[in-house]
Amino acid sequence: MSRAPATATDERLRDADRSQATILAAARDEFAEHGLGGARMDRIAERAGLNKRLIYYYFEDKEQLFSAVLEQAYLDIREEERKLNLLALEPADAVRQLVEFTWDYYLGHPEFLSLLNSANLHRARHLEGSQRVREMNSPLIATLGEILERGRREGSFRGGIDPVQLYVSIAGLSYFYLSNNYTLSAIFGRDLMTPKARSERLSHMVELVLGYVLR
Amino acid sequence: MSRAPATATDERLRDADRSQATILAAARDEFAEHGLGGARMDRIAERAGLNKRLIYYYFEDKEQLFSAVLEQAYLDIREEERKLNLLALEPADAVRQLVEFTWDYYLGHPEFLSLLNSANLHRARHLEGSQRVREMNSPLIATLGEILERGRREGSFRGGIDPVQLYVSIAGLSYFYLSNNYTLSAIFGRDLMTPKARSERLSHMVELVLGYVLR
Amino acid sequence: MSRAPATATDERLRDADRSQATILAAARDEFAEHGLGGARMDRIAERAGLNKRLIYYYFEDKEQLFSAVLEQAYLDIREEERKLNLLALEPADAVRQLVEFTWDYYLGHPEFLSLLNSANLHRARHLEGSQRVREMNSPLIATLGEILERGRREGSFRGGIDPVQLYVSIAGLSYFYLSNNYTLSAIFGRDLMTPKARSERLSHMVELVLGYVLR
Amino acid sequence: MSRAPATATDERLRDADRSQATILAAARDEFAEHGLGGARMDRIAERAGLNKRLIYYYFEDKEQLFSAVLEQAYLDIREEERKLNLLALEPADAVRQLVEFTWDYYLGHPEFLSLLNSANLHRARHLEGSQRVREMNSPLIATLGEILERGRREGSFRGGIDPVQLYVSIAGLSYFYLSNNYTLSAIFGRDLMTPKARSERLSHMVELVLGYVLR
């Protein structure tokens, strides 16, 4: 609307970037909603409000588009993780905070869970080519290691905890509940997503994890 | 052509049953491998070694075939769960046993994880129509409730543990690791499925859960 | 219309064969008219009066359809060549007859010339896989060899003529005139396909070839 | 940016000419390799190292680009033909020379054969609009007429030979062998392009033509 004056080249580039970002967002939603096989390029174009041909212009084909979406999804969560400042907290608070962050992020980004499911269905082959995949190793692993070590030295945490295992466990506790909430709800015959149910889940997870790490 | 009348009917019925079972198994593998959207009716027929038309004869369409596969997958795991005799064990042993069973079952039935992912991608609508969905509530929930209660009375377990939450947590700990093993392996840059890695995971999960329930 | 009674299986097979033959004929015309790149699967289906999907059912894809068309075209001309009985003629008459046959066949089958052009544009890669390509070696080469040898022994023909070279020359004389008739006509500014022009061409070719082989 | 005004215009014109020539050469190769229907404007731009839009700027559309390529191809061969000085030779030598020139030119310019094939596939409609088409009538026709006449008067050549027919025959003998070399090689099961095979072909053609014209 009211942009600062820019050169023609700048504008064009920004348009190109904006188009790509728009396509990525539309594709992310479509893939999350329908999976890789069920996603429709037509719908993605429609969602993006852009010509279908443009998707191929920028992303080559459906597979590579999915790869780009996946990469972006990881970039996004890593960005959020970076904002956490767990080392400033007491060890127990830091662990609690990590559980809560994981839960909140998954809750706020159901498309992330869905994308990961799709990626795993295809054995993560869409991650293989990514140069950025190596940078994707969460910074939280190292942080969690420090927290566990500090807690142990302080005498409040038990020793011998592998931060990778704990990180995977914390993720899994939220992930399974949220990602499988539909089948679980159907089978238990109750809605797992009411505010009450959600709060109970979070409490349980915090208790479970802290009950384990605290000696 | 010339079978004894009585037997002929029997045999034909048995043939029909066998065909249906063959189709179900083929469909299960196909859906697990490619998801609902990526599965191909042609390939299912090929896998089953039967004519494609026959699939429609027995299962009406792809959606209902998927529902049948899903139902069968639940029947299968419930069948195995029923064989567990957790109440015969000490509470702590029973919990450990449940963690191990869950892990082993998921490890031995990766297609089950994949099918659940697909079912959830589609918001479990394939479970809705099922008459048997009500019987699908795991018998383990009640059992786990009893175990937790007994442990609490004995003084070895902490109180106030919701068996549903714990059941979901136990499932989630195995599920996430195994179902997302491809993306996790890609990101951590190490193979999570080596015997050593698997055994470490199982130990961690048992420790985590027992560390929590034991007071 | 009035077919002899046949079993259901027979009829079905015959339908399948007929469908395939119909598709082949339609594809032959389309490829001849527009080349491989210009041919449209839609138009082939329309020409055949059959569903487009059926083409893929029987021929896999456009490339393989083209291969099948090419193979059939060779089978057709070989079939006609087989009907010639050149060895029953005097050597000079046999050579004249061969020139005339070649001319007439190309004249009557312009699609054959066009298909060969297309095949050569693509470096004959559509011929590579054909098992029958080896049987496609014209029976006329051997026959022509015998005729040349007999003529030489009789003293009417010059010696040292390679039958392959002569066969290629005879083909080339007709082929170039007919296949390139459009550009030639445009450049010479005269219609090369009038009856008079055609008869003059045939005379010239016979004279040229006989003028060479006769000593 | 800061060129001397007079030169600037010149240079720009020269740039324009060079761009057009570059496009033409790129298009020639692309059309020769893939045919009219198989050629891609994208690839032509890429081959030329120029923006696709520029092709449209200079040549309007694909069809007119093909026409231009064709016209240029004819201009090129006519240019070479003009360099021949057949009238300076003895009649028999002149004929031999013509056969050799034709063979060498086709051998050195396979793209010319391919372009002619494409032009004929489309019934030479790309030649119709050309203003220069009339100048394209080979100067060799008249020359060949003179040679034949001189040879006849000298008594070495037979009479009654139509120079157009002979010209077409000489062209056809080389053209068919070279243009159809792929299918012929596939069918005869031998490589027609080895130095030996090529030299044999040339000898045969010279013998054939001279055997005919010499009385």
Added chain:
DNA sequence: TATGAATGAGAATTCATTCAT
């Protein structure tokens, strides 16, 4: 003169599903 972004119309191919027997 030159270019990167964008597009509509198509074209090959796919797929679930039905027909006919």
Added chain:
DNA sequence: TATGAATGAATTCTCATTCAT
């Protein structure tokens, strides 16, 4: 119960061409 043939409606992807600068 079982099957090969056939189909209509997508679906992915392509292509010549145009826009805007």
